[in-house]
């Protein structure tokens with residue numbers, strides 16, 4: 086398999102995919118070997134399974150596009166160190182459903198006179214377009230603005246935009262008044278009556294609200310959830326089992342593990358994500374003894390007051406779960422399914438789980454052309 090071509094990389098306009106000139110098969114082999122090496126003190130060779138590949142192009146289902154240039158001729162891409170924006174609207178790793186939206190969105194920026202935010206001068210209004218697409222092609226669009234100055238113009242021109250791009254299911258404004266190196270602020274202003282993007286996956290539909298986390302590569306995320314479900318089906322869980330999904334987001338793992346006799350609780354810090362997960366759970370087929378509930382809160386505080394579980398899934402942010410939650414799992418969970426986007430924090434967390442032995446491990450290539458990985462490890466108690 087040849088390396089992928091990317092004009093932005095070849096002309097040194099973009100360096101976001103540092104491995105893009107390495108043939109994809111070689112990237113997979115390198116990534117698999119590097120992850121196994123990093124975890125060598127914790128995961129035995131026999132536990133490893135072959136890396137799960139992504140599509141090498143058009144896999145990215147959510148993007149953050151900084152807006153630069155002028156309202157008449159906006160540039161959509163990323164901010165350089167000199168504060169200008171490089172346009173990468175034809176990026177070959179983004180889902181085609183995103184690329185298709187961009188000419189019309191560019192025209193909309195001109196029509197609604199949305200002056201791009203100038204980072205150096207600290208002037209202008211439009212900072213980012215945040216776009217997520219579902220496998221159906223439906224999309225969520227969020228305008229990240231410095232203030233409400235442009236809101237009325239966006240509202241005025243929105244009906245024409247929605248007529249031209251009927252796949253825009255959810256549109257909102259996010260306010261980011263501070264001059265900070267973050268992507269979004271606290272306040273979200275809905276512009277469409279629907280504020281949940283349905284993301285159908287095999288056997289379930291997730292619902293994404295504007296400010297919640299979703300994996301960047303829906304194809305690989307779906308394989309991750311399905312692998313989790315298969316692994317859990319193979320465990321000899323008791324007939325009535327208690328399962329926790331900590332850091333559950335909009336519920337991808339919890340909903341995939343639903344089944345007869347299973348009482349599943351998902352815990353997540355974001356209240357809108359919990360509402361969305363609850364809506365998704367209501368659509369699942371009922372099964373005898375099945376219950377799924379979601380709780381908004383801090384995973385560690387919640388776990389501290391929880392009953393021991395038969396299985397705990399953890400899928401934390403890059404920092405990992407930390408020593409205290411790891412120690413709680415070590416005492417209270419006979420089985421743990423840990424999905425990590427940072428093998429280094431995974432390694433340090435595994436060091437705090439001496440009673441649990443990794444029996445299955447696999448890398449999922451959620452982020453092709455970079456060195457980032459998603460690693461799934463199933464651990465079971467030895468005694």
Ligand SMILES: C[S@@+](CC[C@H](N)C(=O)[O-])C[C@H]1O[C@@H](n2cnc3c(N)ncnc32)[C@H](O)[C@@H]1O
Nearest residue numbers: 298332333334337353354382383384400401402
């Ligand atoms: C890597 S995402 C995983 C989400 C979900 N499991 C999925 O597959 O989409 C990590 C999630 O942890 C949540 N989170 C961050 N800190 C948290 C905390 N202290 N307690 C509970 N959830 C937290 C984030 O909001 C985010 O949704």
